[in-house]
Amino acid sequence: DVVMTQSPLSLPVTLGQPASISCRSSQSLVYSDGNTYLSWFQQRPGQSPRRLIYKVSNRDSGVPDRFSGSGSGTDFTLKISRVEAEDVGVYYCMQGTHWPPFTFGPGTKVDIK
């Protein structure tokens, strides 16, 4: 199974400042069709997860443009350009290239300093 790791696991941030979360996979996530199936999810306290980004850098409908995804191969990053209070929660990366199983990272908890 592909193992997903994230760093940091806890990220205190200052409102209005940028934030960055790293995600690494145990093997390349490039699929035979040329796509890379790496997604990012946000889970606010007490809520269901919500997909923010798919195929590395594509924002889902309704996701603010302060969220961006980048990376390739085995190294990926989620960036928040200016953190807002509503961004508090846990962020997960997930790979959908080598499945089953689909595998998630352990999560990064973002809170306000």
Added chain:
Amino acid sequence: QVQLVESGGGVVQPGRSLRLSCAASGFTFSSNGMHWVRQAPGKGLEWVAVIWYDGSEEYYVDSVKGRFTISRDNSKNTLYLQMNSLRAEDTAVYYCARDQNGPFDRWGQGTLVTVSS
């Protein structure tokens, strides 16, 4: 708008069975693959199972193979998860999620399953 509403969770003794349902609306259910994902209390996300849009294929995480069965009724816009031989480690919130532009683009609110004697 897209809605996924899970039901059927509850408290069940180890070794017993439970069936979860997920009622879908606001999209063409029969056109999308569907998943179950679970989250143990205070823990991360774990994918459980997927079923093709027409029910022709299904896949499971190893820990539930032979015990859980995913199915769907496209005439009722409903996804199911039959859970047999339940264990304490199956205790979790179970979410159904749609597959569009990749897995898990929309999620339900979840239903809690507690396996305890």
